[in-house]
Amino acid sequence: xxxxxxxxxxxxxxxxxxxxxxxxxxxxxxxxxxxxxxxxxxxxxxxxxxxxxxxxxxxxxxxxxxxxxxxxxxxxxxxxxxxxxxxxxxxxxxxxxxxxxxxxxxxxxxxxxxxxxxxxxxxxxxxxxxxxxxxxxxxxxxxxxxxxxxxxxxxxxxxxxxxxxxxxxxxxxxxxxxxxxxxxxxxxxxxxxxxxxxxxxxxxxxxxxxxxxxxxxxxxxxxxxxxxxxxxxxxxxxxxxxxxxxxxxxxxxxxxxxxxxxxxxxxxxxxxxxxxxxxxxxxxxxxxxxxxxxxxxxxxxxxxxxxxxxxxxxxxxxxxxxxxxxxxxxxxxxxxxxxxxxxxxxxxx
Amino acid sequence: xxxxxxxxxxxxxxxxxxxxxxxxxxxxxxxxxxxxxxxxxxxxxxxxxxxxxxxxxxxxxxxxxxxxxxxxxxxxxxxxxxxxxxxxxxxxxxxxxxxxxxxxxxxxxxxxxxxxxxxxxxxxxxxxxxxxxxxxxxxxxxxxxxxxxxxxxxxxxxxxxxxxxxxxxxxxxxxxxxxxxxxxxxxxxxxxxxxxxxxxxxxxxxxxxxxxxxxxxxxxxxxxxxxxxxxxxxxxxxxxxxxxxxxxxxxxxxxxxxxxxxxxxxxxxxxxxxxxxxxxxxxxxxx
Amino acid sequence: xxxxxxxxxxxxxxxxxxxxxxxxxxxxxxxxxxxxxxxxxxxxxxxxxxxxxxxxxxxxxxxxxxxxxxxxxxxxxxxxxxxxxxxxxxxxxxxxxxxxxxxxxxxxxxxxxxxxxxxxxxxxxxxxxxxxxxxxxxxxxxxxxxxxxxxxxxxxxxxxxxxxxxxxxxxxxxxxxxxxxxxxxxxxxxxxxxxxxxxxxxxxxxxxxxxxxxxxxxxxxxxxxxxxxxxxxxxxxxxxxxxxxxxxxxxxxxxxxxxxxxxxxxxxxxxxxxxxxxxxxxxxxxxxxxxxxxxxxxxxxxxxxxxxxxxxxxxxxxxxxxxxxxxxxxxxxxxxxxxxxxxxxxxxxxxxxxxxxx
Numbered sequence: 001x002x003x004x005x006x007x008x009x010x011x012x013x014x015x016x017x018x019x020x021x022x023x024x025x026x027x028x029x030x031x032x033x034x035x036x037x038x039x040x041x042x043x044x045x046x047x048x049x050x051x052x053x054x055x056x057x058x059x060x061x062x063x064x065x066x067x068x069x070x071x072x073x074x075x076x077x078x079x080x081x082x083x084x085x086x087x088x089x090x091x092x093x094x095x096x097x098x099x100x101x102x103x104x105x106x107x108x109x110x111x112x113x114x115x116x117x118x119x120x121x122x123x124x125x126x127x128x129x130x131x132x133x134x135x136x137x138x139x140x141x142x143x144x145x146x147x148x149x150x151x152x153x154x155x156x157x158x159x160x161x162x163x164x165x166x167x168x169x170x171x172x173x174x175x176x177x178x179x180x181x182x183x184x185x186x187x188x189x190x191x192x193x194x195x196x197x198x199x200x201x202x203x204x205x206x207x208x209x210x211x212x213x214x215x216x217x218x219x220x221x222x223x224x225x226x227x228x229x230x231x232x233x234x235x236x237x238x239x240x241x242x243x244x245x246x247x248x249x250x251x252x253x254x255x256x257x258x259x260x261x262x263x264x265x266x267x268x269x270x271x272x273x274x275x276x277x278x279x280x281x282x283x284x285x286x287x288x289x290x291x292x293x294x295x296x297x298x299x300x301x302x303x304x305x306x307x308x309x310x311x312x313x314x315x316x317x318x319x320x321x322x323x324x325x326x327x328x329x330x331x332x333x334x335x336x337x338x339x340x341x342x343x344x345x346x347x348x349x
Numbered sequence: 350x351x352x353x354x355x356x357x358x359x360x361x362x363x364x365x366x367x368x369x370x371x372x373x374x375x376x377x378x379x380x381x382x383x384x385x386x387x388x389x390x391x392x393x394x395x396x397x398x399x400x401x402x403x404x405x406x407x408x409x410x411x412x413x414x415x416x417x418x419x420x421x422x423x424x425x426x427x428x429x430x431x432x433x434x435x436x437x438x439x440x441x442x443x444x445x446x447x448x449x450x451x452x453x454x455x456x457x458x459x460x461x462x463x464x465x466x467x468x469x470x471x472x473x474x475x476x477x478x479x480x481x482x483x484x485x486x487x488x489x490x491x492x493x494x495x496x497x498x499x500x501x502x503x504x505x506x507x508x509x510x511x512x513x514x515x516x517x518x519x520x521x522x523x524x525x526x527x528x529x530x531x532x533x534x535x536x537x538x539x540x541x542x543x544x545x546x547x548x549x550x551x552x553x554x555x556x557x558x559x560x561x562x563x564x565x566x567x568x569x570x571x572x573x574x575x576x577x578x579x580x581x582x583x584x585x586x587x588x589x590x591x592x593x594x595x596x597x598x599x600x601x602x603x604x605x606x607x608x609x610x611x612x613x614x615x616x617x618x619x620x621x622x623x624x625x626x627x628x629x630x631x632x633x634x635x636x
Numbered sequence: 637x638x639x640x641x642x643x644x645x646x647x648x649x650x651x652x653x654x655x656x657x658x659x660x661x662x663x664x665x666x667x668x669x670x671x672x673x674x675x676x677x678x679x680x681x682x683x684x685x686x687x688x689x690x691x692x693x694x695x696x697x698x699x700x701x702x703x704x705x706x707x708x709x710x711x712x713x714x715x716x717x718x719x720x721x722x723x724x725x726x727x728x729x730x731x732x733x734x735x736x737x738x739x740x741x742x743x744x745x746x747x748x749x750x751x752x753x754x755x756x757x758x759x760x761x762x763x764x765x766x767x768x769x770x771x772x773x774x775x776x777x778x779x780x781x782x783x784x785x786x787x788x789x790x791x792x793x794x795x796x797x798x799x800x801x802x803x804x805x806x807x808x809x810x811x812x813x814x815x816x817x818x819x820x821x822x823x824x825x826x827x828x829x830x831x832x833x834x835x836x837x838x839x840x841x842x843x844x845x846x847x848x849x850x851x852x853x854x855x856x857x858x859x860x861x862x863x864x865x866x867x868x869x870x871x872x873x874x875x876x877x878x879x880x881x882x883x884x885x886x887x888x889x890x891x892x893x894x895x896x897x898x899x900x901x902x903x904x905x906x907x908x909x910x911x912x913x914x915x916x917x918x919x920x921x922x923x924x925x926x927x928x929x930x931x932x933x934x935x936x937x938x939x940x941x942x943x944x945x946x947x948x949x950x951x952x953x954x955x956x957x958x959x960x961x962x963x964x965x966x967x968x969x970x971x972x973x974x975x976x977x978x979x980x981x982x983x984x985x986x987x988x989x990x991x992x993x994x
Contacts, residue, residue, distance in 0.1 A: 035808045035809075035810065036808050134680070163680050164835050164837060164838075165837075165875070165876055165881070166679070168880070168881075190808055190809055191809045192809065193809075196938075196939065196940040196941050197938060197940055199938060199939070217939040217941075220941050221941075230810070234810065234813065235813050236813055236814070272941075272942075274942045293821060294820045295820075296816075296817070296820055296842035297841070297861050297862065298838060298842045298861055298865075299841050299861035299862050299864055299865025299866070299877060299878070300865050300921060303842070305817055318921075320862050528725065528727075530724070530725060530727050531727050533721065533723070534727040534785070534788075536713075536715050537692070537715065537719060537720055537721050537789075538740055538744060538788060539715055539741055539744035539745050540740070540744050541744065544740075544744065548731060548740075549729065552730045
């Protein structure tokens with residue numbers, strides 16, 4: 001378990017990580033999700049002991065490690081860039097942390113081979129990193145992290161520099177690779193889709209703060225504030241202004257529905273693009289008519305960007321739907337999937 | 350609120366000690382000399398800023414300073430554009446790259462006093478290859494031991510020969526760091542070779558060029574060994590640069606007070622001009 | 637704008653290529669309509685960048701021709717082809733303002749100042765950068781820099797094509813979406829021929845009217861996004877396009893049936909050919925759950941928000957299904973139903989079933 005208690009990080013006079021409390025459990029896959037510059041890498045470096053903490057504390061398995069050296073924390077770190085020792089073979093690369101720890105030769109061999117098998121590196125054990133493809137190099141780095149059997153494994157956007165399909169394959173393996181190894185896995189990414197596919201727990205990060213933390217699917221469905229909803233959406237979530245009057249919500253560009261437990265006033269409504277479809281999905285659907293600005297057809301899905309009042313909306317639906325750019329089309333949205341936020345961005349319903 | 354680990358200072362201590370021993374102590378000695386008069390025997394008399402005034406007012410100092418500025422100005426004027434041109438014309442890929450780099454580095458590897466002697470012998474009329482060629486083959490009246498102009502030309506050509514490589518290598522490093530995409534984009538945008546230089550190569554070389562100019566300024570402004578070995582400051586005082594003059598006063602005449610004051614003035618000028626250069630050249634980035 | 641025709645194009649980086657294995661780009665023959673949006677899609681090393689460089693003129697092909705509106709440009713240098721290109725990392729002129737960056741290609745071509753101003757204003761408006769026209773370009777964020785590089789391509793009205801070389805690599809995901817839509821919008825407005833090179837299927841499919849899928853220097857399939865998704869001609873296309881990709885399951889085939897792990901599966905139509913490695917290809921989207929069907933053991937269920945991805949084992953073969961509503965429990969036993977219209981047989985990778993006559 002890793003715990004951060006009111007931990008902050010300053011660089012000069014600029015605060016990079018605002019007071020953060022976070023508790024990450026052993027055996028779970030924990031995703032840090034946020035845009036570039038939101039503080040994911042900083043948080044990882046604080047937990048790994050690579051960056052000093054200005055105030056607050058870090059605990060690992062209940063032990064205060066705030067002032068403990070990185071070397072003594074028993075952790076592994078895999079970077080976005082492929083970091084391997086260029087002059088060593090794959091075998092030696094994987095074995096190096098074990099040798100440093102003074103492990104017996106026979107045990108080193110066993111561990112390396114086990115890790116190599118998990119990552120399908122067996123045939124490459126005697127090659128050097130430059131003879132490997134990007135995917136193989138990153139698998140070598142992952143194998144090193146696995147063989148080491150650390151208390152915590154930090155993966156900082158490890159798939160960012162790989163091809164799309166390669167990313168998909170490796171991503172699928174990742175949770176299984178670390179399952180049952182007794183390590184806290186922390187995975188930083190800027191892609192919401194990646195967080196969903198990895199499952200486990202997710203901490204949403206924005207501007208040096210963790211805005212929400214919890215089981216990944218929960219957070220996705222129940223964002224606490226508009227910022228969290230925006231960070232955890234791909235394609236970007238639709239956000240529009242509504243006015244509530246007498247338990248009736250009305251969009252500026254027309255269209256309304258009944259709401260409950262909301263006082264009269266102005267709110268923001270957020271609804272995911274795949275909940276706005278060019279066909280009715282239920283009797284409760286609200287019809288929105290808008291002029292289509294852009295359409296994208298991806299084979300499996302069709303998406304349309306349309307303007308409703310002064311708001312831009314995106315609809316995403318499975319299958320092929322012919323839209324005419326510049327024409328008005330009708331879209332449907334079930335209010336059950338709407339999330340409401342106050343002017344301050346906090347969730348109200 | 351934040352706490353900081355003060356441990357890092359321990360690691361800086363050895364360097365501090367070294368710098369103190371190396372620079373601060375001698376520097377303080379110089380400051381000490383500059384405000385006093387001594388006749389040996391460890392006897393000192395307070396002079397105040399007298400030496401400084403005397404030096405600044407002296408024709409000898411002003412003339413040496415003028416020569417020093419002229420020299421630095423000329424070599425910067427020649428070496429910087431020449432360095433850029435050579436760097437631009439060097440190959441960026443292929444087997445010739447290491448050959449060119451080694452050739453460029455060669456002059457800088459030669460000890461400074463050897464450079465002076467080499468050029469001295471090379472340019473002597475009758476004996477030296479260049480001296481002989483100019484005088485006896487081309488019929489040009491050239492003798493750097495007799496004519497100030499010949500001496501100046503020789504000193505400058507020697508410095509260009511010795512140090513242009515530094516500018517070349519720095520610029521070259523800047524050039525090779527430009528991704529191919531920039532050249533391709535420029536081609537596609539229809540940019541002329543001049544535009545490519547002006548809008549891609551020069552901006553990307555700017556940082557290294559700043560370093561190159563600063564280094565060349567400081568080095569050339571403080572130059573001593575090569576011209577001293579080559580001309581000894583002559584004929585007459587025509588190539589007596591500031592440092593040569595300083596040594597003459599300090600060691601030749603053993604006027605420690607004036608020499609110390611002159612050193613400090615010298616140091617202040619170097620610092621001031623470097624700072625002005627640096628601020629001017631990095632001004633744009635701050636915006 | 638122009639129609640682009642690649643005729644029997646081949647390229648090898650070796651001076652004397654012996655066999656097909658020496659070619660980085662094997663035989664390609666394709667015509668791209670004037671004003672169309674096209675994508676070259678494939679994993680790294682598939683030859684798509686080679687092809688891109690051949691089209692833009694940075695590379696001369698070993699064999700074949702490139703025609704712009706029937707004019708042979710095979711040996712013309714890049715600046716004479718009137719091509720614009722947007723690179724992986726944004727290329728901007730640091731010392732210039734945004735406006736000067738946009739004006740640069742026109743200025744170089746001696747366009748009169750009034751026209752330059754009009755074009756720059758037009759493009760800036762399209763890209764939503766009007767308010768930054770006077771700021772120095774070096775301080776911009778990566779997505780804005782990339783917009784400016786795009787703008788420099790679009791500002792000229794004489795370009796034959798605009799090429800994009802993985803332009804969204806350095807852009808954050810949520811901005812990627814915006815920039816991609818912006819690009820699509822631009823294409824719908826300016827109607828330039830655009831060629832987009834990427835390894836990201838989503839980018840390729842959402843951008844292009846027609847996608848060229850490449851593998852190991854070879855064109856595997858050319859088609860609209862719908863064609864590539866609905867009826868992949870090769871298992872590679874099926875796997876590469878779609879997320880998760882098509883299930884490729886070893887089987888035996890006879891007539892219009894396939895036998896997979898002992899279970900009979902109806903196919904879209906009769907198979908042809910025989911021998912070779914035989915696989916059944918079906919997309920996870922077309923694998924459903926029912927009360928009867930192929931018995932399977934559910935190993936994992938991933939909730940990815942929009943829908944669930946179910947991993948299951950049938951005998952010793954793993955496959956995936958995508959479902960929105962009926963979500964089985966991990967570890968449970970279920971029955972899978974394959975949509976016959978979307979079940980096909982591939983022999984040695986290539987499609988071997990015929991579409992049933994409608």
